[in-house]
Amino acid sequence: KQEVTQIPAALSVPEGENLVLNCSFTDSAIYNLQWFRQDPGKGLTSLLLIQSSQREQTSGRLNASLDKSSGRSTLYIAASQPGDSATYLCAVNYNNDMRFGAGTRLTVKP
Amino acid sequence: GAVVSQHPSWVICKSGTSVKIECRSLDFQATTMFWYRQFPKQSLMLMATSNEGSKATYEQGVEKDKFLINHASLTLSTLTVTSAHPEDSSFYICSPFRGNTDTQYFGPGTRLTVL
Numbered sequence: 001k002q003e004v005t006q007i008p009a010a011l012s013v014p015e016g017e018n019l020v021l022n023c024s025f026t027d028s029a030i031y032n033l034q035w036f037r038q039d040p041g042k043g044l045t046s047l048l049l050i051q052s053s054q055r056e057q058t059s060g061r062l063n064a065s066l067d068k069s070s071g072r073s074t075l076y077i078a079a080s081q082p083g084d085s086a087t088y089l090c091a092v093n094y095n096n097d098m099r100f101g102a103g104t105r106l107t108v109k110p
Numbered sequence: 111g112a113v114v115s116q117h118p119s120w121v122i123c124k125s126g127t128s129v130k131i132e133c134r135s136l137d138f139q140a141t142t143m144f145w146y147r148q149f150p151k152q153s154l155m156l157m158a159t160s161n162e163g164s165k166a167t168y169e170q171g172v173e174k175d176k177f178l179i180n181h182a183s184l185t186l187s188t189l190t191v192t193s194a195h196p197e198d199s200s201f202y203i204c205s206p207f208r209g210n211t212d213t214q215y216f217g218p219g220t221r222l223t224v225l
Contacts, residue, residue: 046215046216089154091154100153100154102152102153103153
């Protein structure tokens with residue numbers, strides 16, 4: 001069974017802190033892994049896509065890593081800002097069959 | 111990134127009525143369309159997959175006669191919730207796909223509330 005787990009479910013940090021969100025998946029035969037951001041009541045915004053052959057991707061203050069062998073991905077957010085407050089979803093693509101984690105709800109306090 | 115639109119963005123309807131949600135991929139042709147729903151505080155769950163011109167494939171537990179999907183063209187797919195009930199209240203999101211291991215794009219979602 002292909003399961004995706006995100007830890008922690010919720011995280012609250014003061015502004016300026018660096019933080020790491022975790023995603024684990026049970027089946028390592030993935031095509032790619034994508035991190036999304038979801039604001040309350042809104043759709044998904046794609047943050048980073050990592051192909052199965054890649055180890056990491058960076059975009060601005062965001063860095064995502066992928067370790068297929070251990071079934072893990074992390075999303076690192078540097079110098080967090082209140083505007084980063086949202087739910088972050090990890091999605092694993094298995095041959096066009098996407099499995100989502102339940103998300104980590106991040107709150108960055110001013 | 112690709113532009114995907116959904117209409118309406120939100121809808122409130124009475125129990126028993128049918129609601130149609132449109133999803134358009136505005137700058138690429140989608141050979142496949144995924145439809146997801148998200149209940150409050152839960153993750154997205156795939157409802158069905160449709161390929162242009164073919165019947166949709168539904169996930170286990172999703173009633174095909176209740177959630178009618180039409181993917182008549184490469185840029186438009188519709189999801190019709192027939193005889194909606196309060197338990198169908200959810201956030202419905204479409205995701206057009208080009209058929210490669212590229213970034214997955216999602217529509218902005220439609221929030222359905224059935225009274």
